Amino acid sequence: MKIEAALLWGLNEPWSVEEVELDGPAEGEVLVRVHSTGLCRTSDHLSTGIVPFPYPAVGGHEGAGVIEEVGEGVRDLEPGDHVVLLWEPACGKCKWCIRGHTNLCDLGANIVIGPQLDGTCRVHARGEDVNQEFLVGAFAPYTVAPAMSVCKIDEDIPLGVAGLFGCSVTCGWGSAVRTGRVEPGDTVVVMGVGGVGSNAVQGARCAGAQHIVAIDPVPFKRENAERLGATHVCADYDEAWDTVSELTRGQLADKALICTNICETTYVEQALSLVGKLGHVVMAGIPRPEPEPTQMPLWEMLLYQKQLSGHMFGGCNPQADIPMLIDMYRRGQLVIDDLVTKTYRLDEINDGYADLNAGRNIRGMLTFA
Structure with a gap:
């Protein structure tokens, strides 16, 4: 499908919002309709080189949305599920996962390489393959990500803030x-x-x-x-x-x-x-x-x-801790809504990061709904 996405093409360049081609999900992957994505500082570090990452790249990792399609072999997720995107996958089989340290999963080595876990890209622009930040690339209204890089959440949680549980809430x-x-x-x-x-x-x-x-x-x-x-x-x-x-x-x-x-x-x-x-x-x-x-x-x-x-990831086990943190939010034990200082359209992403760097935001959010 053809969608708009925010891309980085080189070091210290601004985000470029342009049309890209997004492939459907391969085996073990899901297509997510993104509702909103946080303007996390880490994504800004991709542009400055603080976080080394291969260009070109679709940015964004602190997102939430609804699954539209699942690839072959995906059994625990289905279209209509509400999910939080995770910036690190968890295989559930490596030494660290079976010890409960899913934040240290061996597959985490792939998050700064660029392509998906099978070595190919789902996003294409200007005749080139485009990498996805931390396998999710959520600065777009749709994204394809590994099924092991999403956490299913209840439908009553507002998608406008749910993405924060995938990074800043859990890490902090x-x-x-x-x-x-x-x-x-x-x-x-x-x-x-x-x-x-x-x-x-x-x-x-x-x-x-x-x-x-x-x-x-x-x-x-x-x-x-x-x-x-x-x-x-x-x-x-x-x-x-x-x-x-x-x-x-x-x-x-x-x-x-x-x-x-x-x-x-x-x-x-x-x-x-x-x-x-x-x-x-x-x-x-x-x-x-x-x-x-x-x-x-x-x-x-x-x-x-x-x-x-x-x-890494706050030392948390995201699949267990995110539902717990969401329940704390429900009970009023965590303040989440007030963390969103301002919302932006995709074409305002550079304004959002200018506000972040000027100290005007706790968290800006891109909204696609």
């Missing part, structure tokens, strides 16, 4: 609850409170943190963090250091969650200095792809048993 909440293992009474620092950081604040609140200190230079993001459960907000590291030191009588924080747009080495160093004994720092933001020197206090980390962790 999981950085606090799954990877960070925040406990009741903890003091937690959240560095950066955009789409992921806002949900890290909510995760820390749900886990029973006593103090939640949110750091962000943008005033409206700090105000939003307070509405979501932050007990204290700070504009920068120095202010946060003073706040955390006073709150804890010098013992410092238990957890620090780095949710900045780029996980710079400076932020890692700052986070390690903000946690005390048994302190745990989680990198929820994406670092630069090239190796960089980092000044880590190794002696202090040894003596104080400090930890530094990476995380």
Whole structure:
């Protein structure tokens, strides 16, 4: 079928909205009519090279919609099912999947290669094959993705916000609850409170943190963090250091969650200095792809048993955790609707990313309905 999609053709180029040819689903795949897709920072990183990805590419991964068609061999999904797109597939058979770490599935190696799992492309434009961001490519009203890259959800969940559960909600909440293992009474620092950081604040609140200190230079993001459960907000590291030191009588924080747009080495160093004994720092933001020197206090980390962790998909098992998080949303335990600052048409995608980079949005959403 012929559809409009937002493509990247090269490094530091704007999104190009143009007509593409979309093939039907192959074996093990599904065709999804996309309702809305979040303008996630990670998709912007494809254009800047922070996330290396082969061009040309259809962007977008934080989407939700309705299945229109299933390919051969798909048994657990059918046309009419409402689904959230997942930016990492889970085979259910590899070492990591059978241990419950589906976020580390071996098939995850394919998400930055470009073509589908069988090595071919479903999207074509200007006489070329076009790759799909993380196998889903959701900056389009229709997409074809592996069946193992979608999570079925109940039909009562608004598709206008459901896509957030496929990335920012799960990654942020999981950085606090799954990877960070925040406990009741903890003091937690959240560095950066955009789409992921806002949900890290909510995760820390749900886990029973006593103090939640949110750091962000943008005033409206700090105000939003307070509405979501932050007990204290700070504009920068120095202010946060003073706040955390006073709150804890010098013992410092238990957890620090780095949710900045780029996980710079400076932020890692700052986070390690903000946690005390048994302190745990989680990198929820994406670092630069090239190796960089980092000044880590190794002696202090040894003596104080400090930890530094990476995380994928918030350390969550999406097929289990997304339905649970959706139920928390139903019960009013998670604020989701208010995270969408503004909606955009597909042809306004560059405006949406300009707003994100200017600090005007928690999350912008492309809508196709």
